[in-house]
Amino acid sequence: MEPEDAVPTARKVRRPKSARAGGQMHGGPIAYAILILFTIGSLFPLVWTAIAASRDNNRLAQSPPPFVFGSNLFHNLDVAWNDANLGKAFVNTTIVAGTSAATIVFLSTIAGFAFAKLRFRGRGALMLIVIGTMMVPPQLSIIPLYMMVAKLEWTDQLQAVILPSLVSAFGVFFMRQYLIQALPDEIIEAARVDGASSWRVVWHVVFPAARPAMAVLGMLMFVQTWNDFLWPFLVLSQTGNPTVQVAVAGLGRGYTPDQSLIMAGALLGTLPLLLVFAVFGKQIVGGIMQGAVKG
Amino acid sequence: MATRNDTAAPPAKEGGAAPGRPPAVSTEDERRHRARLSRRWQRDMRWSPYAFVSPFFLLFVAFGLFPLLYTGWASLHQVEMTAPTDMTWVGMRNYTRIFDDDFFWNAAKNTLTIGIISTVPQLLMAMGLAHILNYRLRASTFYRVAMLAPYATSIAAASLVFVLLFGRDYGMINWALHFVGIDAIDWQNDKWPSQIAVSSIVIWRWTGYNALIYLAAMQAIPQDLYESAALDGASRWKQFLHVTLPSLRPTILFTVVVSTIGASQVFGEPLLFDANKGASGGAEHQFQTLGLYLYEQGWVNQHLGRASAIAWTMFLILIVVGIVNYVISRRLRASS
Numbered sequence: 088m089e090p091e092d093a094v095p096t097a098r099k100v101r102r103p104k105s106a107r108a109g110g111q112m113h114g115g116p117i118a119y120a121i122l123i124l125f126t127i128g129s130l131f132p133l134v135w136t137a138i139a140a141s142r143d144n145n146r147l148a149q150s151p152p153p154f155v156f157g158s159n160l161f162h163n164l165d166v167a168w169n170d171a172n173l174g175k176a177f178v179n180t181t182i183v184a185g186t187s188a189a190t191i192v193f194l195s196t197i198a199g200f201a202f203a204k205l206r207f208r209g210r211g212a213l214m215l216i217v218i219g220t221m222m223v224p225p226q227l228s229i230i231p232l233y234m235m236v237a238k239l240e241w242t243d244q245l246q247a248v249i250l251p252s253l254v255s256a257f258g259v260f261f262m263r264q265y266l267i268q269a270l271p272d273e274i275i276e277a278a279r280v281d282g283a284s285s286w287r288v289v290w291h292v293v294f295p296a297a298r299p300a301m302a303v304l305g306m307l308m309f310v311q312t313w314n315d316f317l318w319p320f321l322v323l324s325q326t327g328n329p330t331v332q333v334a335v336a337g338l339g340r341g342y343t344p345d346q347s348l349i350m351a352g353a354l355l356g357t358l359p360l361l362l363v364f365a366v367f368g369k370q371i372v373g374g375i376m377q378g379a380v381k382g
Numbered sequence: 383m384a385t386r387n388d389t390a391a392p393p394a395k396e397g398g399a400a401p402g403r404p405p406a407v408s409t410e411d412e413r414r415h416r417a418r419l420s421r422r423w424q425r426d427m428r429w430s431p432y433a434f435v436s437p438f439f440l441l442f443v444a445f446g447l448f449p450l451l452y453t454g455w456a457s458l459h460q461v462e463m464t465a466p467t468d469m470t471w472v473g474m475r476n477y478t479r480i481f482d483d484d485f486f487w488n489a490a491k492n493t494l495t496i497g498i499i500s501t502v503p504q505l506l507m508a509m510g511l512a513h514i515l516n517y518r519l520r521a522s523t524f525y526r527v528a529m530l531a532p533y534a535t536s537i538a539a540a541s542l543v544f545v546l547l548f549g550r551d552y553g554m555i556n557w558a559l560h561f562v563g564i565d566a567i568d569w570q571n572d573k574w575p576s577q578i579a580v581s582s583i584v585i586w587r588w589t590g591y592n593a594l595i596y597l598a599a600m601q602a603i604p605q606d607l608y609e610s611a612a613l614d615g616a617s618r619w620k621q622f623l624h625v626t627l628p629s630l631r632p633t634i635l636f637t638v639v640v641s642t643i644g645a646s647q648v649f650g651e652p653l654l655f656d657a658n659k660g661a662s663g664g665a666e667h668q669f670q671t672l673g674l675y676l677y678e679q680g681w682v683n684q685h686l687g688r689a690s691a692i693a694w695t696m697f698l699i700l701i702v703v704g705i706v707n708y709v710i711s712r713r714l715r716a717s718s
Contacts, residue, residue, distance in 0.1 A: 121510075122519070135543070135547070139546060148552050150552050226676065228450055230686055256442075316649075316650040369523055
């Protein structure tokens with residue numbers, strides 16, 4: 088990857104100045120050494136998952152551990168896929184993560200727009216509540232939610248997983264931060280002057296302006312919901328109607344589990360997101376950094 | 383969007399059909415039509431903000447606030463999983479029961495120690511990494527994406543891989559340690575090693591993410607501050623101490639709060655790190671966290687009332703932590 092397009096725009100604009108003033112230092116060899124060390128540390132467990140998944144169980148119970156690929160990869164992937172009901176799990180997780188991400192993006196954009204650009208009574212207080220909800224740990228609500236799900240006989244059904252994951256305070260906050268600077272007030276005024284209703288403004292002005300942030304938020308939320316564990320684990324069975332994470336967790340059961348199969352399942356569960364990262368990594372990094380700078 | 387070039391004044395910000403506008407309106411019908419439009423306009427301006435934010439709040443009340451309060455209510459009752467609608471009032475008994483339970487205190491201690499050994503090194507490393515990433519580097523996007531890859535990995539997959547890496551007999555980590563003369567460590571059954579192993583899963587998944595958050599905050603620091611510090615003869619280290627760190631204080635506080643909340647809820651890692659995949663957190667409960675203890679009480683022992691009491695205790699602890707954080711941050715601000 089080229090070094091120049093590494094950073095989001097804000098920094099790129101500032102960079103010439105700092106370069107002139109000598110403010111921003113070049114990284115020395117130690118900096119590179121540390122970075123490479125951490126990169127290896129980050130990627131090694133993933134690579135090794137693939138190596139372990141390409142071996143057989145007996146080889147994993149020997150020392151030294153394997154460092155190169157074996158020949159069992161496709162066999163293991165195949166068995167893990169069928170044992171853990173991963174086909175169904177993938178469909179389930181795609182539905183869950185897709186629905187949640189799309190809804191969160193939509194609701195966060197309109198709410199973020201209202202908080203960023205519209206004046207209304209109680210705006211400050213409501214925004215404080217949104218931020219406050221980020222502090223409430225989800226474990227506090229699982230017991231009543233579980234009772235609700237049990238009562239509605241939704242156990243093992245996807246709506247039990249989807250419904251509680253449709254809101255994200257982070258999403259509202261993220262879109263608000265983005266729209267404050269990305270959407271000039273004049274454009275909204277102009278649309279207003281043209282007689283556009285609020286919904287028309289949202290549809291024709293806000294959505295187009297927010298599209299990059301919506302894409303990033305969508306990816307972040309997709310990753311998050313895809314990886315969700317606690318709640319799906321509680322309401323979905325591990326074999327009947329699992330999400331990918333629940334199915335993968337179920338692979339480790341039994342007294343003498345086949346480790347290479349477990350690794351194959353873990354690999355399958357992670358692979359789609361790693362592909363998303365390989366393609367959109369830069370945008371996701373930019374999105375996280377953008378969400379981090381608070382105003 | 384089509385532009386309506388009416389001769390009449392466009393709806394003004396307040397009170398579109400205000401008197402005194404130019405006499406462009408000819409017939410009575412048209413005037414009434416405009417008045418109606420204007421009323422609709424006002425209604426729209428007034429209520430649409432609420433329409434935009436209400437879905438969030440409705441869903442939050444249904445799936446966040448109501449369950450939160452209901453958990454508090456349930457914690458004062460005896461409720462069993464087998465008959466969740468039969469609630470018998472028991473007052474504070476659930477709380478006294480769990481406070482009398484040694485496993486609760488054990489879990490609380492484990493949550494604290496695992497929280498500390500996962501959060502402190504994680505945030506320190508993230509800070510160092512962010513500082514390095516803030517230099518001008520070749521291929522800096524590559525490092526960022528690579529360090530974020532663990533964030534894309536689920537708790538389930540990561541925990542299962544780390545179980546193998548931390549294996550006592552054939553694990554990679556013990557194998558590497560024997561080269562430096564360290565005997566095989568029983569990462570699963572010994573107290574501290576198992577807590578370190580569980581923490582390392584958390585550290586692995588979140589260090590890169592936090593580094594990016596710090597990096598974003600570092601890039602928002604004006605360069606002039608560094609320039610004037612350099613003019614005053616401050617070394618790189620001094621610049622970091624006296625320019626970077628103070629500017630990062632709100633971000634550091636934010637990550638500390640978020641990590642604390644995360645650490646208080648650690649659940650999947652210890653659940654899956656256990657060889658028996660049980661809720662006890664190892665044979666001796668050596669790495670049972672509060673999250674796991676809650677699950678054990680509620681879903682294994684089927685005492686939902688007691689599980690609710692644990693949940694509310696966790697919540698109260700977090701509130702105390704939040705207040706302490708707030709006080710510290712105010713002290714720091716006042717002293718600077």
